[in-house]
Amino acid sequence: MAPTGTQGETRISDSIGAHQAHHPDRTKYNRSSSDAISYEDLLVAQYLEGLKKAEAAGSRRRLNRPSKPASPYMQKFARSDQAAVTTTSAMQALPRTRGGGSSRPYSAAPAGRSSARERKRIDVKFVMDGGEEAEEGEEPRDLRREGGRTKSKLRPMSAPVYKTKRPWSGKSASSTATVSQRSRRNKALYRLQPQVIRATVYKNGTQTDAVRVTAHSMKTFLEACTIKLSLQFAARRIFLPDGTEVKYPEEIPKDSEVFISCGEPYRDPTSNVKDDAHKKLYANWTMNGVVLPAETKKKPKSTLSKRMRKMLESKMRRVMIFRNGDGTEMFETTASAENFGRFLDDCTSRLGLTVPARIIYSWTGSEVTDLNDVPLLDRCLQTSTTPLYGPVWISKGERFSPKGVKAFLETTIRHCKQKLQAANSYKKQLQYGLAGETQQVNVIEILSKTEQELEKELQETEEGIDEFTEAKRKLQDILDEISESVVEEEGAGSTYTMKHIKEFDSSHRLVGQQGIRLKVYENGQGDGEETVFFNLKEASKGVGNDHNLLLQRLLDVLTRWARVEKNTTALSTVVTKIFDREGKEITDVYSLKTDQEVWISFGEPFRDPNVYCLQLTFDKVQGLDLYGERNVAVREPLNSDDIPKGEERPSHWEATISFPLIYDYEEVTYDLPKEVQDQKRLAVEKRELDITGHFLQHKDDPSKVLYCELALQPKKKQGSRDVWPPRSQTWVINKRGQIYCRSMPQLALAVIEKWRVDKQFADGETPAQGLAVGLEKRQQGNPYQQWVFSEDGFIYATAEPDLVLTYIEAKAQDDDVVAMEMMMAFGQQQPPDQQAHSSSSDPYGEDPDFESNGEENADGGEKKDESKTEKDAYPGQVYAMAVIPRLPARHPWAKAQRWAMKQERLDNLGQWKHTKAQNPLWNKLAYSWPVNSRGEWNEDCDWPMEGYFIPYAPPIKKMTRKPSASEAEATYGSEQKESPVRTVPLRLRVLKNGERDTHRQAFVVGPDLTNMMRDLNRTALNGKRPHRRSQSREKSLEQLEQEMAQKKQAKKDELKALEFQLFLDRCTALLNLPFAARRLFDQDGREHDTLDHLQRDQLAFVSCGEAWNDPNLSGQEQQRRTILATLAADVNAMKQYCALRNPMNMVIEVEGPLAAGSPLVVNPIAVSPEERQHILRGPTPEAELEEEGETDGNMYANLSSHERAHIASDQRAEGLKWPWERVLNVSLDQVMEVNQGSTSDEAAFSNADLYRKFKPKQPKSPRSTRLSHQRFVFADGFLAVQTAPYLVVGLEQPELELSRVVLCKKSTEDASQRWEADTQGFVRSKLNPDLVLGAQMPSTASDDDAAAPSSSFCGQPVTLQHQRTVRYGTANQKWSFEKETGFVDAFAADIKDKEITAANKASVCTFAVCGETPLQQTGFAVTGVKSADPVIVCAACARSMRANHRLRKLEDATEFVCAVGLAPKRNVKMMGCFQCLNGKVDLSTFEASNTVTQYDKELKRLRQMSSARIIAREISAYQTVQMVKILAHRNGDGRSTEGVVMNGSTVRGLLDQCTYNLQLSTAARRLYTQDGTLILTVSDLIQWNLACYGMAGMDINEQAEDEKDKTADKRQDSSSELKVSSVLRIPVEVWVSCGEQFVRPEHVDYKRKLLLQQREERAGVVLELEKEKHVLRQMQGRRTNGMEGPQYISTLSPDAPVMVEGGWTQPSMGEVKRSLVVHQLENHLQEVKGQQKQQAGNHVATRPVIDGSKKLYSQPNLKRVKVYKNGEPPDKHTFAWGSSMSEILQDGTARLDMRKAAAQIYTADGQRVTDFGEIKRDQLLCLSHGDHFKGSKGSRNQVEVKANWSRARKKDGPQATDIMVTSNKHPAVRVDPFGPPSLALTASPTED
Secondary structure, eight states: OOTTSOTTOOOHHHHHHHHHHHOHHHHHHHOOTTSOOOHHHHHHHHHHHHHHHHHHHHHHHTSSSOOOOOOTTOOOOOOOHHHHHHHHHHHHHSOOOTTTTOOOOGGGSOTTOOOTTTTOOOOHHHHHHHHHHHHHTOOOHHHHHHOSOOOOOOOOTTSOOOOOOOOGGGOOHHHHHHHHHHHHHOOOGGGOOOOOEEEEEEETTOOSSOEEEEESSHHHHHHHHHHHTTOSSOOOEEEOTTSOBOOSGGGSOTTEEEEEESSSOOOOTTHHHHHHHHHHHHOEEETTEEEOOOOOSSOOOOOSOHHHHHHHHTTEEEEEEEETTOSSSOEEEEEETTOHHHHHHHHHHHHTOSSOOOEEEOTTSOBOOOGGGSOBOOGGGOOSSSOEEEEEEEESSSOOOHHHHHHHHHHHHHHHHHHHHHHHHHHHHHHHHHHTOGGGOOOHHHHTSOHHHHHHHHHHHHHHHHHHHHHHHHHHHHHHHHHHHHHHHHHHGGGGGGTTSOOOOTTSTTTOOOOEEEEEEETTOSSOOEEEEEOHHHHTTTTTTOHHHHHHHHHHHHHHHOOOOTTOOOSOSSOOEEEOTTSOBOOOGGGOOTTEEEEEESSSOOOOSOOEEEEEEEEEEEEEEETTTEEEEEEEOOOTTTSOTTTTSGGGEEEEESSOSSOOOEEEOTTSOHHHHHHHHHHHHHHEEOTTSEEEEESSOTTOEEEEEEEEEEOOOTTOTTSSSTTTTEEEEOTTSOEEESSOTTEEEEEEEEEEEEEEOTTSSSEEEEEEEEEEEOOTTOGGGOEEEOTTSOEEESSOTTEEEEEOSOOOOSSSOOHHHHHHHTTOOOOOSSOOOOSSSOTTOOOHHHHHHHHHHHTHHHHHHHHHHHHHTSTTOOOSEEEEEOOOTTOTTGGGGOEEEEOOOGGGTTGGGGOOOSSHHHHHHTEEOSBOTTSSBOTTSOSSEEEEEEESOOOSSOOOSOOOHHHHHHHHHHHHHHSOOOOOOOEEEEEETTOOOGGGOEEEEOOOOHHHHHHHHHOSBTTBOOOOOOTTSSSOHHHHHHHHHHHHHHHHHHHHHHHHHHHHHHHHHHHTOSSOOOEEEETTOOEESSSTTOOTTOEEEEESSOOOOOTTSOHHHHHHHHHHHHHHHHHHHHHHHHHHSOOOSEEEEEOSSSSTTOBEEEEEOSSOHHHHHHHHHOOOHHHHHHHHHHHHHOTTTTOOHHHHHHHHHHHHHHHTSOHHHHHHTOOHHHHHHHHTHHHHSGGGSSOHHHHHHSOOOOOOOOOOOTTTTSBEEEETTEEEESSOTTEEEEESOTTSSSOBEEEEEOOTTOGGGOEEEOTTSOEEESSOTTEEEEEOOOOOOOSOGGGOOOOOOTTEEEEEEEOOOSSSSOGGGOEEEOTTTOBEEEOOSOHHHHHHHHHHHTTOOTHHHHTTOOEEOOEEEEESOOOSSOOEEEHHHHHHHTTTSEEEEOSSOOEEOOHHHHHHHHTOOOOOSOSSOTTSOOOSTTTHHHHHHHHHHHHHHHHTOOOHHHHHHHHHTOOOOOOEEEEEEETTOTTSSOOEEEEESSHHHHHHHHHHHTTOSSOOOEEEOTTOOBOOSHHHHHHHHHHHTTOTTOOTTOOOSOHHHHHHTHHHHHHHHHHHHHHHTSOEEEEEESSSOOOOHHHHHHHHHHHHHHHHHHHHHHHHHHHHHHHHHHHHHHHHHHOOOOEEEEOSOSSOSEEEEOSTTSOOHHHHHHHHHHHHHHHHHHHHHHHHHHHHHHHHHTSOOOOTTSGGGOOOOOEEEEEEETTSOGGGOEEEEESSHHHHHHHHHHHHTOSSOOOEEEETTSOEEOOGGGOOTTOEEEEESSOOOOOTTHHHHHHHHHHHHHHHHHHHOGGGGOOOOOOOOOSSOOOOTTSOOGGGSOOOTTOO
């Protein structure tokens, strides 16, 4: 390939030179003596060059083409021999063409072929090259290239040599052949096509993006590849798929694939795939991961860099370093052992220290001075192949801090424990793999390894375990060694590391006189901080001991800084005073500290810069177990790191009543050091809390418990970071009167009744006596948490209406109160600095309340001592707020009882404007109050109100003058009267059921329902006054009053029930019951449903549903009752499940009238199944006539009471109208009806009967019956009542997410009235598709077995519920709408779905219902249970386990089996919903009733026992449910029919399943195995099955008592259990009998086979008989179809003078013959049947004789007969069985349901049967209880006699039948005159 162009496009000078080299004589000839070439010669040379190019190109194109005969138009140039030789030599240098060396003349060249290439300009070099070669005497280039070839003599071009043709005779054979062959290879020029290179090209090394390229030359091909492949460089090289490089275009096969390179070598595109396949094929799995195959082709290159190798050679070390005191952030550096200083510099840079590193400590605290002393990290802790040294701790010069070492050691020890745990687990798996226990192996990779690999890995794992164990022990020793230093550092704090540094006093000469930097604020301002520097050294010059002069200089500096505002109240512009934060004036400059906050004053007194508000504060609580005697709670300061960020949210905390039960107390024992004991004892004495109070416990970390208190703190802005937790200063007030903090809404402000407060205000004189106020768990309806807001700014307690909320930890000052002291005191009484009140005079006027307070203060010392004694019981209990009697309005501490709300939320700005306060200061401060001037809730405000709770608020009503004593008394009394008068709720002392210890009682206060009772007393009809009724009404006034009283009493009962339920809810919380409290008992054991008959502070007992447990009984009796109660609870749960498991024929029904607001309930359908089918088929004409006949008599029969009332009202109004009013008020429809009456009148029709028959019926108004309440229409998304389409199904409260479903008036715009039914049976609300209609589940009955009513779905309301997405357990949400009848069927689900739904409601484990079959149901994952498999329980078990385990509801639908049922198999102890029958009951479809009956009898039996131990032993002895699988066949069917597989645990249940699944006409009674064994119990069936497999006598319930024997025979037992389990999984074939004798299956199969064989034998005869019969019928048909008349022939007989012959009635001869053949075939068929019957009998006789002596084969002679009652028709017979006369009589009496026992048997013709042998099988018999045979009309005659008797008495009176006939019997004639005639009686068998 030429670099200057593509192939075939060489330069003209080169081509001419080459041509001259080929023809040296021509070159020499062309040159003249002047060495010049003529222009003509150049043209000729160019022409020849063009021909050569065309010839060369043609030769290359024809390399692979077959030779064709030469064209006759080919011409040749005449050549000489020399020219031929030179041409031949030249052609040898070029590729040989297929057409030989012949060429065509220019005249034969095709037109249009010349191009720009062929007309190139002549290159001058062509002329010069030739001349130079001639002058230098050199050979031409081509000749030189040929080497040793003989040079021929050149001839001039002017004398060419022409080759003459030889004659044909002179040619040789070879020459002739050559010429002919050459001529055949020559091809016509017009058929020579240019060569095309066509291939699919790829980039080098890829095989993804392919393009198709077509070109005529290599150059254009490469250019096209460069463009189409978007190469960055020009394409230069071409490779074939095998890597061969292409040099010429001929080497590229047509339509092949090639790879283009830009010059780089060939890259195999499949190398990556091959490498991946090689790695996948030869890769191995090991403990350390995947080991790839070794690369043998390339020499492995070292991964270490030159620098790393150099470092290793120079003994560089990797060292792990930490900052001193830190053990979490690790750094790594490299250091040389010889250069210690360089290592310190590296540590400084790596750790980013601001001071150079100076000291290095090891983890024991010793100083390291040589890197060779740094220990090497254990091999198991190394993270790479390069060894790591350390760790060491870097210090900047401070003392060693062991805190960082502790953190590092704890983290590393934890890491070692995790590794050890994982290694031990893996070791156990390896041991299982070596032992062959593949079922225990969970790691799949172990199963694919050989035994040698497993042993090797086991050895490596054990070595790793030893290494980690040794490392852990070593680290633990170091941790124990530094533990004392860690404790010392924690006690010393930050000064621990600085103890070695000498401390100087600030007056030391080395320190010098320092300046002061102050933070200065204006008086009364909390912001606008300015920093002022005061040079104390310069200001002290010349002062001496004059501190006032130094203070004046400081005031001058502050004056220069101060800028007095225009609106300030300052007296001058010169700073005259300085105050600190507490308001104390600063007089000594040297007492100031750097960065101290000061407030400057211009002469005015100090004003507090802060506004104080109520804030919720927290302290940490620690529980201590003091020497095992008692548990105490001690408060501790809460540090910032105790609560991580984000966990201060209320969702992480749970409020508890009393100290949390789930808490790990810290034990304080005598084994502890005395210092620790003294420390704990001191903490208890100083900071002990009441454990019965209210606390907060962290939900995830139970060890974190907080105690909440109230305090005053400076008000911060919303979202300030200085307040913790956030929004702890924000309080919320709702309309229920509760006050709670936004940060912890589960706590509410409450009056603590048991803590009385007897303190004094900060002045030390004014007493504060009342009840403490704190925070308690928020409870609805608790009167101690409800507050009443008065219109004058005071807050009363609902439970204590005479006491007012007061903040008692404050000082009284004339200027604003300094609240910081109160905040810092936290209950500590601090006397005021400057204030004294005169005790001789009363500056507030005469006030009786205040005087009484003074009297109480007279002996306040004693009361103070008492309060101190009460407080000392729990010294940590501090209360800053209390409720005390209200102080006079002008009392200095009356401000402590006034409160206000400050609302600063951006979304409710301006709320203060809704408060109409007389005092303008309230509007100035933007305070709000929740009630208006009338004492009612301010509805203009946004509720609930939220804001800051501000104490010491100014009065709302501005006081203009000082009231007198009488006015104050009247005002105070009126305020007390206007305060709400509330009934104090009932308070009881409550204990748990059966509890004896009265110290564990809890005071529970009932809810306050005063307002509801007041509203109830106001009216009895929902707050409306009863309107008067006229006397024309049906009900009298007394009835109305009685109805109102009943409604009022019903309302009272509802309120009492509500009060009782709320009281039980509070008992549940206060007593920490595991379940909700349900029942209440007094001391005598009487149960109470309300609180009416209980007295205040009476002792009561609550239970979670169990029966009364008398605390005075003995322990054994209590235990007995408890055991029986648990068993009764389980039995009652099963009974409730059976009552709910299969609701049938339940539909939606409207409860009450068909009116808007009527609720929808679920009730049984109002019609029978036959009537429903009748409605489904539609009305019949007879029914329509009947209905028409019924309604003709009463025109109002089908009208509702509402419509009848309208008609009566219209009639009364019509009677009061004048005649013209009646005409004017006629409606347009009535007028049109009158005008058109002539056309629709009956007289207009000719046939009045037809008119009345086909007259269109007017639509009838349906009656409001129960059936109309159950029929609906579903159209356009509305579910409407069929009889009232304007009433549709809607929601009672659409704004609520879950609401009750009621009837509503149809509204097309209301989306809550539209529904959508899907294919699964759900009826969705279009308002919210996630909500569906559902029947509310009934409330479960009480656990008391004495009164356990059966639950039912009747009357349960239909509500809107969240859709449950599981497959089973949603039966109450599935419906089925029948369009034809209009019924909406409830529980439209399969039986399994209904059972799971009932089980979840009745608290029955679904394992007892479905066994081990996984079902998709509601499940909960249990955490904290040690089990290899995930523990998932059903909803019923989850409700029982929620108090002891942490549960997580499964989000996705999952199929599972309840783990509680599988717990015994998994060896896991779990207690589910069954307390003592877990896994011992079978409540499947056919076993539930049997199980409940069995355990109900067992419960009754156990109640007769008196020993609790025996009862517990009996219950524990109940065996688990043993399920068995059978393959049932009908008795007598053999194995010809496919059996039905069933599961059951009892024979009775299996028989019920067989009756249902095999569709038996009568109940199944017996089960037989294939050998005829009668199965009586499930264990018999299992033992029989095991005996069939050679395992007879094996007890599947046997448990070995000796554990050693178990260990010795472990493998044998496991194999036996495996065999038994495999056998029990195979269904056992059984045959079900309804009472008949067992028929062996092989006999049935033989009989069936014999019948088939006999049928085949009869098939030919039957076929021939049918054919002949068919032909006979055809002949008879043709004869009758002809209808030919007979012929009359005269005869000589006088009896028959005329004889009829022929005719269509006379058969032809052919018919007679056919009839004869048919008769013969029938006879033959009968003979064949008789022979087959005889053969069958002979075969039966030849069967092997069975030994009849065995009891199994001594069956009774049982016969089946048809029996019917005497006097009834025989077609009413039924079947009866018996082996004797008495058995037939007994069975017939039961099956015919006769009132008296049958005593006589008659045949159908009246013959009496006296012997059992006379009875034949299936004989029709008549049974009589003693009467004579009556026949089929006997009963009718008897009825007629009775009818005649009744008619006679009705017509003639009762005396008509009082006739007595007496007769004397004749002694000779034995005739009964009143009996039937003797001839009518049947003769006895003995008579002749």
